[in-house]
Amino acid sequence: MLHAAPSLVASAAGDHPGFLSPSGVEIAFLLVGLATLGAAVITVTTRQLVHAALWLVVALGGLAVEYLLLTAEFIAWVQVLIYVGSIVVLLLFGLMLTRAPIGRSPDADSGNRWVALGVALASAAALVWVVVDAFRTTWIDLDGPAQGSTRVTGAFLFRNWVLPFEALSVLLLAALVGAIVLSRKRDTETGTGTGKNTGTGKDTGTDVGTTSRTGPSGAPGKGEKR
Amino acid sequence: MPPIPGSGLAKGLAVTLRTMTKKTVTAQYPDTQPELPPRSRGVIGLFEENCTVCMLCARECPDWCIYIDSHKETSPPAAPGGRERSRNVLDRFAIDFSLCMYCGICIEVCPFDALFWSPEFEYAETDIHELTHERDKLREWMWTVPEPPALDPAAEEPKEIAAARKAADKLAAQRAKEQQEQQQQEKEQQEQQGEKGGNP
Amino acid sequence: MNDVLDVALRLAIVFVVFLVAPLLVGQTEHKVMAHMQGRLGPMYAGGFHGWAQLVADGVKFAQKEDVVPAAADRRVFQLAPAVALLPYLLVLAVIPLGPGDGAVGQLVDAGIFFVLAVMGIGVLGSLMAGWASANKFSLLGGLRTAAQLLSYELPMLLAAASVAMAAGTVSLTGILDAFAWWWLPWQIVGALVFFVAGLAELQRPPFDMPVADSEIIFGAYTEYTGLRFALFLLAEYAGIVILCALTTVLFLGGWHGPFGADGLGWLWTLLKTALLAFVVIWLRVSYPRLREDQLQKLAWTTLVPLALAQIALTGIVKVAIS
Numbered sequence: 121m122l123h124a125a126p127s128l129v130a131s132a133a134g135d136h137p138g139f140l141s142p143s144g145v146e147i148a149f150l151l152v153g154l155a156t157l158g159a160a161v162i163t164v165t166t167r168q169l170v171h172a173a174l175w176l177v178v179a180l181g182g183l184a185v186e187y188l189l190l191t192a193e194f195i196a197w198v199q200v201l202i203y204v205g206s207i208v209v210l211l212l213f214g215l216m217l218t219r220a221p222i223g224r225s226p227d228a229d230s231g232n233r234w235v236a237l238g239v240a241l242a243s244a245a246a247l248v249w250v251v252v253d254a255f256r257t258t259w260i261d262l263d264g265p266a267q268g269s270t271r272v273t274g275a276f277l278f279r280n281w282v283l284p285f286e287a288l289s290v291l292l293l294a295a296l297v298g299a300i301v302l303s304r305k306r307d308t309e310t311g312t313g314t315g316k317n318t319g320t321g322k323d324t325g326t327d328v329g330t331t332s333r334t335g336p337s338g339a340p341g342k343g344e345k346r
Numbered sequence: 347m348p349p350i351p352g353s354g355l356a357k358g359l360a361v362t363l364r365t366m367t368k369k370t371v372t373a374q375y376p377d378t379q380p381e382l383p384p385r386s387r388g389v390i391g392l393f394e395e396n397c398t399v400c401m402l403c404a405r406e407c408p409d410w411c412i413y414i415d416s417h418k419e420t421s422p423p424a425a426p427g428g429r430e431r432s433r434n435v436l437d438r439f440a441i442d443f444s445l446c447m448y449c450g451i452c453i454e455v456c457p458f459d460a461l462f463w464s465p466e467f468e469y470a471e472t473d474i475h476e477l478t479h480e481r482d483k484l485r486e487w488m489w490t491v492p493e494p495p496a497l498d499p500a501a502e503e504p505k506e507i508a509a510a511r512k513a514a515d516k517l518a519a520q521r522a523k524e525q526q527e528q529q530q531q532e533k534e535q536q537e538q539q540g541e542k543g544g545n546p
Numbered sequence: 547m548n549d550v551l552d553v554a555l556r557l558a559i560v561f562v563v564f565l566v567a568p569l570l571v572g573q574t575e576h577k578v579m580a581h582m583q584g585r586l587g588p589m590y591a592g593g594f595h596g597w598a599q600l601v602a603d604g605v606k607f608a609q610k611e612d613v614v615p616a617a618a619d620r621r622v623f624q625l626a627p628a629v630a631l632l633p634y635l636l637v638l639a640v641i642p643l644g645p646g647d648g649a650v651g652q653l654v655d656a657g658i659f660f661v662l663a664v665m666g667i668g669v670l671g672s673l674m675a676g677w678a679s680a681n682k683f684s685l686l687g688g689l690r691t692a693a694q695l696l697s698y699e700l701p702m703l704l705a706a707a708s709v710a711m712a713a714g715t716v717s718l719t720g721i722l723d724a725f726a727w728w729w730l731p732w733q734i735v736g737a738l739v740f741f742v743a744g745l746a747e748l749q750r751p752p753f754d755m756p757v758a759d760s761e762i763i764f765g766a767y768t769e770y771t772g773l774r775f776a777l778f779l780l781a782e783y784a785g786i787v788i789l790c791a792l793t794t795v796l797f798l799g800g801w802h803g804p805f806g807a808d809g810l811g812w813l814w815t816l817l818k819t820a821l822l823a824f825v826v827i828w829l830r831v832s833y834p835r836l837r838e839d840q841l842q843k844l845a846w847t848t849l850v851p852l853a854l855a856q857i858a859l860t861g862i863v864k865v866a867i868s
Contacts, residue, residue, distance in 0.1 A: 170678075193656050194659065194716075197663045200667065201663035204666065204667055205666025209669065209692050209695055209696060212688075213692035213693065216685060216688060216689050217689065222617060223619075269656075270715075355832075362582040366582045370580075374589070
């Protein structure tokens with residue numbers, strides 16, 4: 121979907137300039153792509169957890185620059201806003217909350233590296249195949265005015281692709297509701313678990329989100345959760 | 347009863363804004379000297395002439411921060427055959443202001459009015475040892491001691507003035523009596539002379 | 547060649563503003579805060595009412611030793627101040643001062659998105675600093691920063707989206723071109739939400755839980771010394787300038803004013819920005835720090851619903867007048 125925006129305004133196929141004698145923008149595109157790829161590889165190979173998250177920032181930022189070079193300005197900024205500004209912060213928040221040691225953390229390595237590599241390669245191949253198949257003969261005129269402006273993207277998104285967009289939002293809503301339900305369920309479990317204890321049911325009933333509560337200290341409960 | 351929601355927030359803003367428009371209370375000390383209240387306890391001054399080395403101040407000091415050295419001097423008897431008089435002479439009088447807690451007990455306790463509060467306060471030093479000030483310094487501070495505040499209009503006369511006046515009155519009375527006696531004597535002499543001259 | 551010169555000149559001006567405006571805000575804070583507390587504030591540096599206090603501070607910071615804790619992650623630790631500061635420089639380049647092309651560093655089509663996206667990156671600097679310091683207080687500060695950013699980014703975006711809806715564009719100059727005076731009462735709730743959320747994102751009092759000095763020393767910046775610490779401080783004040791300028795542009799009509807010649811629009815922008823900066827300082831002096839749970843509660847139970855209500859109102863009015 122992200123690649124679709126520039127393709128709308130792509131000029132007609134046929135009279136494309138060819139791969140030889142690239143322009144400056146194309147060279148920049150390639151270099152940034154290489155840097156992004158490098159950052160992505162480091163992200164998955166580094167043995168330091170937080171470094172991986174920070175390299176992910178570089179990779180996502182590189183992607184944003186690629187969008188910019190493809191004159192898809194709006195997509196680029198949304199990329200930065202959502203991924204760098206929120207997703208990575210959420211990721212770092214989670215890491216810091218659980219474990220984020222300075223230095224290497226070899227115990228965080230996955231045992232099935234090769235399977236992961238296989239899955240990654242397969243999905244990459246699928247994506248590349250889809251994109252290449254879809255935009256094989258499409259060229260974007262980079263020298264003209266920006267073609268991925270907000271107006272164009274918006275019109276495209278809400279005229280041609282409204283249904284997938286809405287389906288995606290329903291999916292996200294479902295995820296949101298699911299997350300809330302999950303966290304609430306755990307909470308009621310705690311409530312019933314410590315329900316035998318005197319006076320804790322009222323306490324846990326009001327506190328949404330404090331899932332680790334095991335009843336007040338000094339209560340006769342044995343703390344079933346531990 | 348809670349008033350309009352947010353009125354507390356507005357009140358907080360109003361307080362700070364009002365304070366901003368008011369005059370500041372900052373004392374720009376090194377540029378302008380502070381106006382100290384009367385009887386400020388800045389430093390202790392020593393009036394050496396009044397000191398009799400009775401050691402009361404050093405003994406009463408809770409911090410033991412007063413150091414006094416002295417020796418005895420004997421002076422020959424005032425009249426031949428009399429007893430020799432001995433007198434304490436002050437050699438050293440020092441106050442360690444790094445220990446002093448400015449309680450003022452030494453000043454209260456001094457029976458001869460040799461110690462005084464001075465409002466002088468700028469005697470900071472870079473070394474703590476230099477805060478032990480010797481008698482010459484204490485004497486310098488003596489000249490910064492302000493005059494005691496005036497008495498209330500209908501107040502009782504101070505004790506020392508009353509005593510001094512009593513002494514002066516007594517002296518004057520004695521003198522007057524002596525004079526009278528002398529005059530009487532002279533009169534008597536004249537009378538005697540007149541008697542003699544009356545019948546030569 | 548002329549274009550290059552033009553761009554270079556604009557960037558130079560933006561850079562100078564970037565260096566001077568935070569200092570102005572800082573000096574104003576010194577003085578305003580002092581007078582609000584019945585004090586005088588700095589009086590010596592520079593002679594006249596301590597006008598050069600922050601210059602002196604900068605010189606002092608530059609002379610200090612640059613310490614990196616032994617257990618810290620050196621690279622990340624040293625990189626963090628730059629990550630915190632540079633986004634604000636980028637944002638400043640796109641904020642329009644006056645009408646036309648002449649009064650903006652660089653025109654960006656998706657201005658609101660650019661500004662909000664890049665401002666979000668700045669917080670990454672605090673996170674990096676908090677983690678890389680190898681200090682528990684720093685880590686706590688970083689965590690609080692992250693939690694605060696996550697909860698306040700949403701109302702801020704929603705409030706900005708309301709204006710974008712009203713104007714029918716996400717370009718900052720486009721929004722100002724579409725501005726009319728009655729937007730002020732129309733978008734007032736959004737303006738409040740945006741400003742409050744922005745304050746929280748900058749970790750300014752009363753939302754300065756991540757640097758609560760009575761609990762966690764100075765949060766993510768605890769281990770920083772010298773110039774790097776100064777950069778963090780500069781980032782905070784640059785953030786104030788950006789937030790005030792952005793609120794001015796989005797909600798207060800930027801260069802539009804009740805009177806004044808056409809050429810003096812930039813003066814209106816500066817005036818409104820300065821007024822908002824004063825409000826930022828004023829809030830800092832007036833209110834105590836919010837507790838962490840109060841912070842979250844304010845964001846999720848007050849600001850987000852308010853922002854959503856604002857969007858609904860904007861939509862209704864927009865449909866009604868079109």
